[in-house]
Amino acid sequence: MSGGTVASLPEGLLDGGVWFRVEAAGTAAAVRRAAERLAAELGMPDNRVADLSIVAAEAAGNLVKHADQGTVLLRAVRTAGQAGVELIAIDNGPGMVDVQRSAGDGHSTAGTLGIGFGAILRQASWSDLHSIPGKGTVLAVRVWPATAPEPSWAAGITRPITGETVSGDAYAVRDAEGRRQLLVCDGLGHGGLAAAAANEAVRTFLKAPSAPPAVVVESLHRAISHTRGAALAVAELDSEAGLVRYAGLGNISGTVFGPDGxxxxxxxxxxxxxxxxxxxxxxxxxxAPGAIVLMHSDGVVDRWQPADYPGLLSRSPEVIAATVLRDAGTRRDDAGVLVARSS
Incomplete structure (x- = not known):
């Protein structure tokens, strides 16, 4: 599945992860087994594989017990020094009125012991959560083999059109000689050829010399001429200057959400x-400091309003992106969202 990468990752890595639709206990078990296999492939130590197994089993099990239309995205996450596993659980369930109380052991809404959510938080290296009553919950967790790195300033998520196994949408993040830049790319059409165009744009972006967004877009235009082509945009967050610099070709949407609304x-x-x-x-x-930059392909509509999601823009980029994809993404197209927070 095509997806996203960051400049510190090994060259050529395009790890968009695997999606699971979780509606029955058998699928929850499949999520756990897939997480264990991925951790083993990444060389994580046995004790952290065991911790991840608990996280995956409880997160997927909660979707079976409580959620409507629950899905899980499982993917590798990497820094220059280590590789871990990220799991994002998304649902349209009843949501939580009191997230802090729900995280405590003993709280249950399904007649169980109520220890699952607390177990997830204890075993995970990092976690974040946003829940709105009547809209659902997004939970993002990461399990690292050793000390967790600092939370990322940008994160994205992609999903293929229904019926495809790869997405023509992709994203990338890089810090090129102090230039914090984002790329969102939507390869024309769907399937493998669309993914090939998007992935070529990502590879070129990560290798390109440090330059302003317009120059980078020009280089991408030249580099993917042998593919079917793509819509793409590059944003640069310059917190010192208090500016976003933005250049794009085609139907990629970019929005700046200020901390003042x-x-x-x-x-x-x-x-x-x-x-x-x-x-x-x-x-x-x-x-402005703390502002959010959100970019997405045309597989995501602009009708969502932050006011309908109290507290969302204060959450991690992973949780923001997953929430927007859940409620504004269409199943009739590839969909991709990339979120960054200014320092």
């Missing part, structure tokens, strides 16, 4: 990277 869209130019383009233009937008 303001919302400002960013402009991409018409065209198809690799085939058709007018002049690539770069635009600057204000970026």
């Amino acid at each position: 303001t919302r400002r869209g960013m402009v991409s130019m018409p065209g198809i990277a690799g085939h058709q383009r007018r002049q690539v233009r770069e635009y600057d937008y204000p970026l």
Whole structure:
């Protein structure tokens, strides 16, 4: 499955993970086994594989007991020094009125012992959660083999159109000589050829010299001319200058959400990277400390409103991206969301 990567990862890595639809105990067991296999492949020590097994079993089991339309994304996460496993559990269930109380051992809404959620938090190296009554819950957890790294400043998530196993949407994040840059790419069409176009854009982006977004977009346009082409956009977060620099070709949406509740869209130019383009233009937008930059493909609609999700924009990029994908993503297209927070 195509997905995202960051500049510190091994060259060529495009680990979008595997999605599971969790509706029965058998699927929950499959999630646990897949997590164990992935951890073993990554060389995690036995004790952390065992911890991950508990996390995966409890997270997937909670979806079976409590959730509607529960899904789990399982994927590898890497830094320059170690590899771990991330699990994101997403549901449209009843949600939680009191998240802190729900996390305590002994609290249950299904007649069980109520120890599952507490076990997840104890075994995970890092976790984050957002839940709204009547809308559902998103839980993101990571299990690392050793000391957990600092939480990431940016994270993304992709999902293929129903019926496909790979997504034509992809994303990447890099810090190129102090330039914190984001890429979202939507390969034309669906399936393997769309994924090939998007993945080529990601590889070129991660190798490209440090340059402003418009220059990077020009280099991507040239690099993917042998593919079917793509819509793509590059954003650069310059916290010192208080600016987002943004350049794009085609139907990629970018929005800056200010900590004061303001919302400002960013402009991409018409065209198809690799085939058709007018002049690539770069635009600057204000970026306040703590602001959120959110980019997505046209498989995600813009109708969601942060006001309907109290506290969401204060959560981790992983949880924000997964929540937006759940409620604004369409199953009739590949969908991808990338979220970054300014420092």
